[in-house]
Amino acid sequence: MAGHTVTRAELSEAVYREVGLSRNESSELVDTVLDEIASCLSQGETVKISSFGSFQVRQKSGRMGRNPKTGDEVPIEPRRVLVFRASQVLKARINAALAKLR
C-alpha cells in the first residue's frame, strides 16, 4: 500500500484548483485550517468533521514503564494524547475504493 505521500503542498494545490484563490492564499488557508483544529484540540476540545471523522483529546495517567532494551523502570508522566476516529462514511469510502483496486 502507501505508494505515494500527500503533503500540504498538494492540499494547497487542490484548494488553488478547486476554489480559485491565489496559490499563496490557498497555502495559507490550508495552514489556517490545521492551525484552528490544533488550537481547539490543545484546549482539550473535541473536533468533529462530519463525513470525515473526529479528533478527541484523552487524558492518560502516569505509570511506570520499562525501557525495553535495558529493562530499566522509567516513569511515564501523565499526558494528553490525541485519538482520531474515522467516520463510517470515510471507512466505507476507503474500503469501497480499495476493494475495487484488488
Next chain:
Amino acid sequence: MIKSELILRLAERNPHLYHRDIERVVATVFDEISAALARGDRVELRGFGAFSVKQRPARVGRNPRTGSAVEVAEKCVPFFKTGKDLRERLNQPAGGDA
C-alpha cells in the same frame, strides 16, 4: 468544534473572503485527504500529523449476543498518528494556545 464552527472561525480570520469560498476550502482539504486514503496513499502534514491506511486481515469473530463464530472479511482502516508539534502543544501547561 464542528465543521460549521471551523468555517466560522476561518471566516473571522479572513474577512476579505466569501463565506462560500471558505466552505469550499474546508471541503476540499478533507476531501483530498479522504481521496488520498481511498487510493491507499499516506497524507503527511508536518507539525500536525499523518493519516495512513492500515490493513486488517480476515479473522473469525464472534457475535457477542449469540456467541456464534462469524467470518470477518479483510478490511482497511484509516489511522492517524499525531505529529510532534501537535503532541507537544497538547501537553503545554497553560492549555497551550500558542
